[in-house]
Amino acid sequence: MLSKKQARMLFIVSTGLFAIVFLALTYDSMQQIPARTNAHNLSASAIRGHEIWNDNNCMGCHTVLGEGAYYAPELTRVYERRGEKWMKMFLKNPEAMYPGQRKMVQYNFTDGQIDDLISFFKWIGEMDLNGFPAKPTIKMSSAQNNGAVSANSPQVFKDVCVACHSVNGSGGNVGPALDHVGSKFDAAYLNKWISDPQAVKPGTAMPQLNVSDADRALVVEFLSGLK
Amino acid sequence: MKYKSQIVAYWFFATCMLLLSLQVIYGFIMGFAHMGFDNLHSIIPFNAARATHTNLLVVWLLTGFMGAAYYIIPEESDRELYDVRLAYIQLISLIVVGVTAIIGFHLNWWEGRKFLEIPRPLDYLVVVNVLVFIYNIGMTIWKGNKFSTTQLVLYVGLLSAALLYLPGMISFENQTLDSYYRWWVVHLWVEGVWELIMGSILAFLLIKLTGVDREVIEKWLYIIVGITFLSGILGTGHHYYYIGTPKYWLAVGGFFSALEPIAFLGMALYAITMYRRSGRNHPNKVALYWTMGCAVMSFVGAGFLGFAHTLPQVNMYTHGTLITAMHGHMAFWGAYAMLVLAIISYATPIMTGRKLWNNMASMLAFWLSNIGMVGMTGAFAVAGITQVYLERKMGMDFLTVQKEIEVHFFGLILAGCLFTTGIVLYIYNFIKHGVPAPGNSLTEADEVESVPSLI
Ligand code: HEM
Ligand code: HEM
Numbered sequence: 001m002l003s004k005k006q007a008r009m010l011f012i013v014s015t016g017l018f019a020i021v022f023l024a025l026t027y028d029s030m031q032q033i034p035a036r037t038n039a040h041n042l043s044a045s046a047i048r049g050h051e052i053w054n055d056n057n058c059m060g061c062h063t064v065l066g067e068g069a070y071y072a073p074e075l076t077r078v079y080e081r082r083g084e085k086w087m088k089m090f091l092k093n094p095e096a097m098y099p100g101q102r103k104m105v106q107y108n109f110t111d112g113q114i115d116d117l118i119s120f121f122k123w124i125g126e127m128d129l130n131g132f133p134a135k136p137t138i139k140m141s142s143a144q145n146n147g148a149v150s151a152n153s154p155q156v157f158k159d160v161c162v163a164c165h166s167v168n169g170s171g172g173n174v175g176p177a178l179d180h181v182g183s184k185f186d187a188a189y190l191n192k193w194i195s196d197p198q199a200v201k202p203g204t205a206m207p208q209l210n211v212s213d214a215d216r217a218l219v220v221e222f223l224s225g226l227k
Numbered sequence: 228m229k230y231k232s233q234i235v236a237y238w239f240f241a242t243c244m245l246l247l248s249l250q251v252i253y254g255f256i257m258g259f260a261h262m263g264f265d266n267l268h269s270i271i272p273f274n275a276a277r278a279t280h281t282n283l284l285v286v287w288l289l290t291g292f293m294g295a296a297y298y299i300i301p302e303e304s305d306r307e308l309y310d311v312r313l314a315y316i317q318l319i320s321l322i323v324v325g326v327t328a329i330i331g332f333h334l335n336w337w338e339g340r341k342f343l344e345i346p347r348p349l350d351y352l353v354v355v356n357v358l359v360f361i362y363n364i365g366m367t368i369w370k371g372n373k374f375s376t377t378q379l380v381l382y383v384g385l386l387s388a389a390l391l392y393l394p395g396m397i398s399f400e401n402q403t404l405d406s407y408y409r410w411w412v413v414h415l416w417v418e419g420v421w422e423l424i425m426g427s428i429l430a431f432l433l434i435k436l437t438g439v440d441r442e443v444i445e446k447w448l449y450i451i452v453g454i455t456f457l458s459g460i461l462g463t464g465h466h467y468y469y470i471g472t473p474k475y476w477l478a479v480g481g482f483f484s485a486l487e488p489i490a491f492l493g494m495a496l497y498a499i500t501m502y503r504r505s506g507r508n509h510p511n512k513v514a515l516y517w518t519m520g521c522a523v524m525s526f527v528g529a530g531f532l533g534f535a536h537t538l539p540q541v542n543m544y545t546h547g548t549l550i551t552a553m554h555g556h557m558a559f560w561g562a563y564a565m566l567v568l569a570i571i572s573y574a575t576p577i578m579t580g581r582k583l584w585n586n587m588a589s590m591l592a593f594w595l596s597n598i599g600m601v602g603m604t605g606a607f608a609v610a611g612i613t614q615v616y617l618e619r620k621m622g623m624d625f626l627t628v629q630k631e632i633e634v635h636f637f638g639l640i641l642a643g644c645l646f647t648t649g650i651v652l653y654i655y656n657f658i659k660h661g662v663p664a665p666g667n668s669l670t671e672a673d674e675v676e677s678v679p680s681l682i
């Protein structure tokens with residue numbers, strides 16, 4: 001068996017040796033990280049977004065790159081998942097988007113700050129993360145999120161509504177599937193509903209989305225066709 | 228107690244009790260928020276509750292380590308503490324910085340970096356504070372009349388913990404670099420230098436409680452901390468799998484972190500073996516419970532539950548889910564919280580001269596808090612596994628999944644109540660000891676049991 005002196009040598013040698021290897025690997029990582037994280041795309045706006053992220057401790061509710069808290073959605077791929085338009089609406093007024101759900105802090109960001117945050121998330125979303133977050137491996141009967149929403153749907157539907165609604169089995173499931181909504185409601189009702197859901201049905205969980213008049217007309221037309 | 232300056236430790240321990248109670252309250256706030264009762268959201272949003280919960284944890288553990296050092300170092304160096312007044316100043320300033328930080332968290336003043344939320348200006352004060360502490364015990368050792376391995380390992384552990392705080396203070400524009408160096412603090416603390424502190428405090432307690440030969444204990448101490456660094460340094464790679472770092476970390480981190488449990492297993496076997504060779508019956512049985520409990524539960528929480536999600540194939544799905552919270556609770560509890568509670572259980576009766584060991588309250592405190600913590604770990608585990616399957620494997624929406632697992636947070640709260648009952652009893656027993664008065668402390672003779680052991 002080892003003597004005390006040999007045990008001490010074991011401690012000193014293994015610590016020294018592995019510390020050196022660790023520092024060498026760190027040096028090599030520092031050379032590779034800029035390329036893997038597209039540091040050249042880290043714009044001034046994205047850096048400001050990172051500061052907003054940091055100063056408000058968003059990591060105290062969310063995870064990004066899988067690090068942070070487990071109370072609110074993982075945001076590494078949020079740009080890809082939700083798209084720019086949806087994120088703008090959401091960050092303007094988080095509570096309006098998910099009334100009655102778990103609350104995010106209402107930060108009252110300016111449009112400039114929202115753009116910065118979105119650039120930050122866009123940059124994060126493009127990193128090479130060795131395959132994280134993994135693609136789901138188990139298929140469900142009703143597929144999720146942004147898949148192939150029918151090609152003839154208007155852009156605003158793809159940008160905003162599919163986050164919560166599905167058509168032909170693809171899209172979110174926060175709100176009901178809209179496959180036969182055209183036979184359920186007429187165009188006037190749909191128009192009123194989308195412009196102010198609370199006025200139609202007080203206490204509903206469908207958010208008021210500030211969709212422009214032109215976009216709303218397109219969406220109503222599209223939905224009315226879903227018989 | 229050999230030296231009257233060891234009494235400083237009492238006030239560090241009293242501070243621990245206060246911070247621990249606050250930490251538990253913030254734990255409940257988050258537990259309820261996860262269940263859907265976020266009524267405090269407008270004053271204490273989740274991120275403020277979380278930063279407070281985890282920072283209080285780290286601060287009370289560090290306060291406990293400092294108290295332990297102020298108790299152990301004079302005894303091991305065979306002299307009074309170098310400067311008692313400085314130790315009190317250091318404690319008070321630590322509390323002031325801590326309180327300022329916690330108030331700051333509630334006013335949105337912090338850095339968004341998990342576990343290192345303390346704002347930069349306060350970081351500098353923490354550094355000064357810790358330097359004063361390191362200086363004080365360093366001078367005690369330097370001027371001491373005796374030199375021991377236990378003391379050396381403890382000192383090296385504390386000093387390296389202080390040095391490793393520094394990389395956490397550099398900030399980067401690139402999120403990946405930010406988190407790369409954040410782990411030098413978080414990982415290299417709990418799976419590196421804090422294990423030196425743990426090993427040496429356990430060694431001190433085992434020498435005192437079992438009377439086993441110092442030479443044998445200290446030889447094993449070197450072997451265990453040797454294994455710790457052999458595996459733990461490159462084991463940092465288990466945090467570098469998926470954050471924008473090179474792919475070789477999957478192999479390096481996976482291999483070396485899989486070896487980390489050996490050090491914790493070593494710690495458990497070492498405590499059990501020493502206990503069985505025990506040449507002495509120390510009357511303070513509850514301190515022995517906490518000591519053995521620490522050695523065993525650290526293996527369960529850090530070794531076993533750490534291993535459960537450390538391989539890259541598993542971590543791909545569990546990374547950043549409630550599985551991590553499950554492991555975090557049991558590991559911190561077993562390895563470090565129980566360690567501090569062990570040294571407090573051992574030292575408080577000696578400092579105050581009241582033999583409140585082995586009474587009903589102190590035994591119940593041990594069992595209830597441990598059973599409660601096992602229950603909490605179970606609740607996090609079930610919630611975490613469900614989350615991994617529904618969200619990560621099937622691709623369900625985050626919030627939909629959270630609704631599904633709300634019920635397990637009810638389980639968490641129930642187990643948390645059991646846990647809290649244990650902690651309340653522990654604190655009650657601590658308070659009943661009263662404060663140390665000069666001349667009251669126990670002597671070496673009181674540390675040998677006169678009646679045959681019942682346990
Ligand atoms: C006493 C020792 C330990 C403590 C106190 C501890 C505590 C923690 C904490 C608090 C986290 C979350 C950190 C964060 O996300 O910022 C964590 C993560 C982790 N720990 Fe430990 N740990 C210990 C030992 C171990 C060991 C020995 C292993 C492996 C065998 C391990 C494996 C992991 C892994 C893989 C993660 C990352 C989880 C993720 O990807 O989200 N830990 N640990
Ligand atoms: C009744 C008591 C407690 C309750 C209800 C509780 C609850 C919680 C909750 C809900 C979280 C947040 C998870 C999230 O981000 O969503 C958390 C985090 C944490 N708690 Fe506790 N806690 C309690 C006691 C403790 C104790 C005694 C310890 C240490 C020994 C501890 C250590 C931690 C750690 C290290 C984290 C961060 C985990 C991570 O980031 O992975 N907690 N706790």
Ligand SMILES: [Fe+2]
Binds near residue numbers: 414418462463465466
């Ligand atoms: Fe780690």
